[in-house]
Amino acid sequence: MSLLLGVFSAFCLLGAALSQDIPYEDLLAQIQGCPAECYCPRNFPRAVYCDNRELKRIPKIPPQTMYLYLQNNVIETLSMEALSNATQLRWVNINHNRITNEGIEEGALGASKLLQLYMADNLLTSVPTGLPHSLEQLQLSNNQISRIPTGVFSGMDRLHLLDLQGNKLADDAMTELSFEGLGSLVQMNLARNQLSSMPPRVPPTTAQLFLDGNSIERIPSKYFQGLPEVAFLRLNNNKLSHSGVPWNVFNMSSLLELQLSHNLLTEVPFIAPSLEHLHLDHNRIKSVNGSNICPVLAEALEDNANVPKLRFLRLDGNDIPPPIPRDVVTCFRLLRSIVI
């Protein structure tokens, strides 16, 4: 029986090695090099699991490791030593630990080919410097970050996702240079910070901009001219009012979804005909004049090709008496759902 099992596991080992193109000796070294504190599954030989183990430091990681799981420990430092041989690392999850900026050794990650770094729920006070230029996703939510050092993102032109939600970023943390270097950013998440203004110079490639739960009061009239790709814009739970929001500031043909719930708006802003989702619930809107907000002239509406694309509209939590105004329905003929 044990012989059979032995043969079987050797076979699995070899199978896994072949399927991932790792030389057999490397695979053996990887498995033999598995830190005593961790678990290295044979059928996923590039991964090392060291999560949920009350670890205080990062164990010595075997050189072939690509995926490293360190979440839910009490690790305080990201040392050069621990990761220096793991030059193949692609993916590090060190969420929910006690990493501070001081605890990140110079060059600890810099030379790697890391694509994804998850460092949420730690004790960072500043965006760490010396991040690898190969990064595609950087998750830094729920730290205490109040600083973005100038130049910290320079050269990071592969980064798609930057998640800084749940930090302590205020207006003075950001300058025109803060996001310089992020040449292919797609998602910027600055929700749940302490902003009262829109962040300056968000990279023009940004398609998803999340700013919920700040104290933003106004939007400069030309703000979105610098953001021609924005499709998903979330500004729920801010302090936007009629005087702070230029009437046609959201007239952007790229926009598909606009969320403005829980603000202080008293009017429906003008939208582009291409917008599909609009959330305006829990504001202070008293009435809706469909002909005023209709992005298409009444004559042009006759041609179906011109009908605005709006499909979903929330207006509940305002002071708008039912029924839904006729001119709203006449204009937004594709509406599938309207909540008043």
Ligand SMILES: *[C@@H]1O[C@H](CO)[C@@H](O)[C@H](O)[C@H]1NC(C)=O
């Ligand atoms: C890195 O590799 C060298 C040479 O194989 C070895 O002596 C050293 O202990 C390794 N360091 C770590 C942190 O694994």
Ligand SMILES: *[C@@H]1O[C@H](CO)[C@@H](O)[C@H](O)[C@H]1NC(C)=O
């Ligand atoms: C909205 O944008 C379009 C295209 O840029 C422009 O032609 C139109 O005049 C704008 N409408 C308003 C009300 O700003």
Ligand SMILES: *[C@@H]1O[C@H](CO)[C@@H](O)[C@H](O)[C@H]1NC(C)=O
């Ligand atoms: C909507 O606004 C237009 C133009 O300002 C006005 O002529 C019309 O009477 C208004 N409609 C309603 C129902 O108040």
